[in-house]
Amino acid sequence: MELVDLAGPVGTEVLGIDLRESLTTEQVADVLGAFARRHLLRFRDQEISGDDQVRLCRHFGPIAPETAGDYGVISNVDPRGVLREGALPFHSDFAFTHR
Secondary structure, three states, rough: EEEEEEEOOOEEEOOOOOOOOOOHHHHHHHHHHHHHHOOOOEEEOOOOOHHHHHHHHHHHOOOOOOOOOOOOOOOOOOOOOOOOOOOOOOOOOOOOOHH
């Protein structure tokens, strides 16, 4: 795995890993460190399932029980996408949760 800081003060690109596979303890520590330092991670060209994404996101903290196992696609390119045309309308993530 390679971590490459993006130009400017924010962002790190994560190269050389397949997010369909579990990360090693060392990879998790490196990714979390890059996120803490640069506040944004970019993983290019990954074809992952909802379960793969949840497995990755659990490294960053607990998954809201209201959404675990409920996947959607936000896209104006993917035919399964919820947002097909135009800008994303106003929304508030997790407004329905207790915290």
